Structure formats: C-alpha cells, structure tokens
Amino acid sequence: MLNILKLLAVLAIISAAFDTVKCNVAELPEDAEEVILKPAVVLKAAHAAVLPVIKHASGGRHAKLRDLFNKTTNRLAVRSDVNIEQEVHPLLVNARQADPLTTSADLEGAIQDVADKLLHALPDVAGGEHHNEYHIGSDDTVAGTDTGAEDGKSKKTGRKLGGGGKKRRGVAATSGSPTIVGGSNYYDSIYFTNINLGTAGGYYSVVMDTGSADLWVPSVTCSSAVCSTRRRYDPKLSRTSYVLNKTCTVRYGLGSATGIVAQDTARFGMLEATGQVFIMASSMNNHQPDEVDGLLGLGFSALSWANSVVPSYAKGKSAIIENLYNQGKILRPAFGIWFSPMSQLAGQTNAVGGEIAIGSELGDPKRYTGAIRWLSVPDTSNWWHVAVTQVKAGSGSGTIAAGRNVRGVVDTGTALIVTDYNTAATLNKALGAYDTGIYGLWGLDCDTARRSNVVITFTLQGMDFPLTGPDFPVQVYPDDTSMCYAPFMCAPGANTTDRFILGEVFLRKYYAIYDYNPDPTTGKPQPRVGLALSVQK
Numbered sequence: 001m002l003n004i005l006k007l008l009a010v011l012a013i014i015s016a017a018f019d020t021v022k023c024n025v026a027e028l029p030e031d032a033e034e035v036i037l038k039p040a041v042v043l044k045a046a047h048a049a050v051l052p053v054i055k056h057a058s059g060g061r062h063a064k065l066r067d068l069f070n071k072t073t074n075r076l077a078v079r080s081d082v083n084i085e086q087e088v089h090p091l092l093v094n095a096r097q098a099d100p101l102t103t104s105a106d107l108e109g110a111i112q113d114v115a116d117k118l119l120h121a122l123p124d125v126a127g128g129e130h131h132n133e134y135h136i137g138s139d140d141t142v143a144g145t146d147t148g149a150e151d152g153k154s155k156k157t158g159r160k161l162g163g164g165g166k167k168r169r170g171v172a173a174t175s176g177s178p179t180i181v182g183g184s185n186y187y188d189s190i191y192f193t194n195i196n197l198g199t200a201g202g203y204y205s206v207v208m209d210t211g212s213a214d215l216w217v218p219s220v221t222c223s224s225a226v227c228s229t230r231r232r233y234d235p236k237l238s239r240t241s242y243v244l245n246k247t248c249t250v251r252y253g254l255g256s257a258t259g260i261v262a263q264d265t266a267r268f269g270m271l272e273a274t275g276q277v278f279i280m281a282s283s284m285n286n287h288q289p290d291e292v293d294g295l296l297g298l299g300f301s302a303l304s305w306a307n308s309v310v311p312s313y314a315k316g317k318s319a320i321i322e323n324l325y326n327q328g329k330i331l332r333p334a335f336g337i338w339f340s341p342m343s344q345l346a347g348q349t350n351a352v353g354g355e356i357a358i359g360s361e362l363g364d365p366k367r368y369t370g371a372i373r374w375l376s377v378p379d380t381s382n383w384w385h386v387a388v389t390q391v392k393a394g395s396g397s398g399t400i401a402a403g404r405n406v407r408g409v410v411d412t413g414t415a416l417i418v419t420d421y422n423t424a425a426t427l428n429k430a431l432g433a434y435d436t437g438i439y440g441l442w443g444l445d446c447d448t449a450r451r452s453n454v455v456i457t458f459t460l461q462g463m464d465f466p467l468t469g470p471d472f473p474v475q476v477y478p479d480d481t482s483m484c485y486a487p488f489m490c491a492p493g494a495n496t497t498d499r500f501i502l503g504e505v506f507l508r509k510y511y512a513i514y515d516y517n518p519d520p521t522t523g524k525p526q527p528r529v530g531l532a533l534s535v536q537k
Contacts, residue, residue: 035380037518076443196267198238206296209413213299219280246309257284277318300380333516336363368511368532377527390459393430399423414503421495424488433486442486446473
C-alpha cells in the first residue's frame with residue numbers, strides 16, 4: 001500500500017513537480033533572468049561529493065492511499081464506498097501535500113547511523129530552545145562570498161553575494177572527481193538526503209527534486225501540527241543567517257510552502273555554499289512523509305520563486321549547484337543520480353536507496369556501465385527535459401504521431417513514468433496490466449511483470465533506451481511481492497499531454513547526469529542530460 005501511495009505520490013509529484021508555483025506548470029516568474037555561471041577562482045579544496053540516500057518505509061500519505069483499496073485476490077481494486085474524484089484524484093495530482101504526522105521514534109537515529117557510516121556525518125541540532133522571533137546574523141559574517149583564497153580557506157567580501165545578472169561571465173572549470181552524497185528512499189516514492197544550514201549544527205532531511213527549483217525547510221515560526229515533529233530552522237541560532245524579509249510561496253499542485261526568504265551557509269556533504277538562498281516555511285501543506293523536513297529543488301535558478309524576489313546581489317543563489325560552482329567549490333556545475341533497484345530495497349526499513357554525485361560531468365562512474373549518451377536540454381527557462389521521439393512496446397507501432405513535440409522531464413520526484421493516456425494504456429496492456437478502477441492508473445501482477453519478454457523502448461533524441469521485465473514491477477505493499485502498480489500512468493486531466501515524466505521507474509534503469517555545461521567564454525549554460533546503463537548492485 002505504501003507503494004500505492006507512492007505511486008499516487010508519484011503522480012502527485014508529477015503534477016507537483018511541474019506545477020511549481022501558482023498551480024500552473026507553465027507559469028514561471030515573469031522576471032526570470034537568464035542563468036549565467038561565473039565561477040570564482042577555484043579553491044584548492046574544490047572537489048566533488050558523493051552522498052548516500054537512505055530508504056525508510058512508513059505510513060503517511062501512502063497509508064492514506066492504501067486504505068482506499070480492497071486487497072482482493074491478486075488484484076488491486078478501489079473500495080466501492082470511495083469517491084474517486086474527491087478522495088483519489090487529489091492524491092494523484094498533489095503528491096506533496098502535507099501528511100498527518102506519525103512519529104517514527106527511531107528515524108532520526110537511523111538516518112544519523114547511516115550517514116555516519118556511508119556519508120559525511122551531519123550532527124543533529126545542538127540543544128537550545130527555539131524562539132519565535134527572527135534574528136539576523138552580524139553583517140560581517142552573513143552576506144559574504146568566497147574569493148577562493150590560495151590556502152583553500154574562504155575569505156569574506158562584505159555583502160556581495162554574487163548575484164545572477166545577465167552580464168555575468170566566467171570560465172568553465174574542468175571536471176574532477178565527484179562529491180557523492182547519499183540519500184534515503186521513502187519506499188521508492190521519495191528520495192531524500194540531508195543538508196546542513198547555519199552554524200547551529202543542525203541538519204534537515206530534504207527531498208531531492210529535479211522537477212522544482214527552490215530549497216525550503218520548516219521555520220521555527222511554523223506552529224501548525226505539520227511542523228510539530230519536523231526540524232525547524234531558527235535564524236537566531238545561526239551566526240551566518242541573513243533574513244531578507246521577502247515573502248515567497250511555492251506551489252505544488254494544491255500543496256504549497258510559504259515563508260520568508262533567507263540566506264545562510266549550506267553544507268551538502270563536505271561541500272559548503274555561503275549565502276545560500278532558501279525559504280523558511282511558516283506554513284506548508286504539501287504531501288511529504290513525516291521523516292522529511294523540506295525539499296531541495298535541483299532545477300535552474302531562473303525557475304526559482306525565491307530567486308525572483310531577492311535583491312540583485314543574491315540572484316542565482318537559490319540553486320545550490322550554481323551557488324557551489326560560482327564560489328569555486330566544485331569544478332563542474334553538474335550532478336549525477338543513482339537509484340537502487342527496487343528489489344534491493346523490498347522489506348528493508350533503513351537502507352541506502354541511492355546517491356547523488358556532485359561536481360563532475362562523469363557522475364560516479366562505478367554506478368553505471370558503458371558510454372554516457374547525451375541529450376540536449378533547450379535552455380534554462382524550463383525543467384530538465386529532453387525530446388521524446390517515440391515510444392513503443394516490442395515491435396508494435398509507436399504511440400507518438402508524426403508532428404508531435406513530446407518532451408520528457410527527467411524527474412527524480414516522480415515514482416512512475418507519466419505519459420498521455422493512449423501511451424500508458426498501450427504499454428500497460430502489452431504487459432498484461434489490469435484496470436484498478438482509477439482512471440489513468442493500472443495494476444500488475446509483479447511476477448508476470450518480472451517474467452515478461454516485452455521490451456518497452458523509449459527513443460529519446462533518436463537514441464533507444466529499452467526497459468525490460470525486471471524494470472517494470474512497482475510494489476504496492478511492503479509485505480506483498482505479488483501486487484504491483486503498472487509502470488506507466490496518465491495524470492488526471494492530461495489525456496493528450498505532450499509533457500511526459502521519466503520518473504523513478506526509468507531512472508532506476510538509467511543513471512542520469514544533469515550537466516549545466518557552461519560555455520567557456522560566456523558562462524551561458526548549454527544544459528544537457530546524460531544517460532548510461534545503471535549498475536544494478
């Protein structure tokens with residue numbers, strides 16, 4: 001059932017990840033500036049980081065969704081008393097609405113244990129009472145930017161935080177070994193990792209989402225029940241905090257996070273970004289499990305709503321990859337993401353569910369095999385999306401008619417693969433899927449899927465990326481290995497959409513590298529996504 005919720009969460013994530021602000025995916029900040037990268041002198045300590053992702057299965061929104069189904073003989077079926085439009089569709093379309101909190105007593109310790117062993121450990125918030133008031137850190141320590149000192153130590157240069165003007169120019173640095181950051185997998189629905197903010201030694205668990213562009217964590221001023229068991233950021237406890245007094249709302253479908261924009265030092269593994277722009281959320285109602293505090297958008301800063309309201313000196317600071325690169329902390333504005341195969345996670349409460357490698361266009365080579373195939377992304381005015389040339393099952397006819405301009409968002413925040421209705425129905429039928437009673441969502445016998453000889457091929461920019469039997473099962477119940485979601489779905493109201501989402505089903509098979517690929521002369525990104533066959537172990 002957890003997976004069911006996850007699946008729905010995926011759908012919700014799909015809607016959520018794209019409908020970033022104002023409930024409309026197409027709606028972006030009107031004053032969004034072109035992203036220009038200007039790296040500082042590269043520090044001697046600059047490197048890449050590789051961080052692990054921890055998987056933890058629990059209730060929350062997934063449990064809600066599971067309760068809407070009857071577990072009949074080897075099939076999923078919606079209960080007869082369920083109002084699909086009122087009870088199911090909101091879960092499918094608004095994946096990131098806040099869950100009712102169900103405290104997990106050992107979660108914090110489990111996350112720390114895994115982090116200690118697999119990553120750069122991040123200590124929990126050192127004691128101290130939270131205060132319902134703002135505190136701005138001293139000016140000489142708050143708004144500084146790294147100059148890239150010869151000894152590898154940061155030097156402050158007053159309040160000049162870089163900025164994201166269109167006239168910035170820089171030289172693209174060469175790539176190096178990646179910094180690898182681990183993450184947690186919320187039962188194959190949400191992948192999250194830890195990020196540290198400020199000088200209080202506090203870390204926050206955040207969803208890694210390439211389908212949005214803002215970082216936010218709960219604020220100490222949030223007094224609602226949804227914040228009661230989550231870690232909350234208090235600027236008074238950090239010497240490097242700087243509150244900008246700009247209010248911002250980020251919307252995910254019907255869910256949202258609202259708060260005041262601030263800056264502070266962010267640590268991601270061993271990487272440190274000063275003056276990181278983020279939102280201190282005083283209210284939030286987006287569907288996330290209790291174990292997750294906030295969200296880390298990995299989209300372009302031009303799409304960030306916080307970036308649209310900050311002063312010019314803070315422009316471009318809302319995207320952590322851009323921030324790290326512009327400060328000379330990483331050699332390349334790129335990151336690679338690896339997800340564990342679902343079969344390795346089944347039945348485990350705490351396990352490494354994936355990893356993010358930061359700072360190299362090669363990602364983490366041990367996580368994939370064969371050549372990286374690069375797909376161009378038009379520009380930084382939209383999400384990380386690539387051209388979907390064709391999709392077909394076996395040797396059958398393709399589902400994309402001539403003349404269509406289908407784009408596929410390569411999204412870590414969506415569990416399934418989301419397509420138009422005809423494509424999802426055609427592919428799922430080839431796998432022997434059945435109707436669950438929810439329009440756009442199908443069920444599938446897990447064993448049948450694993451043994452399937454059907455090859456589903458996604459042709460992206462003229463290159464084929466096949467999916468086979470072991471890639472298809474998406475388990476619904478943690479204790480039932482026979483009942484699965486079908487891997488393809490159609491979001492409500494998107495029957496004929498030309499925007500597909502290549503979610504976790506696709507990304508468990510293919511290692512993804514997100515590369516800004518800046519022009520060496522102008523600093524203007526020429527973004528691209530690289531895909532390689534993932535090492536499934």
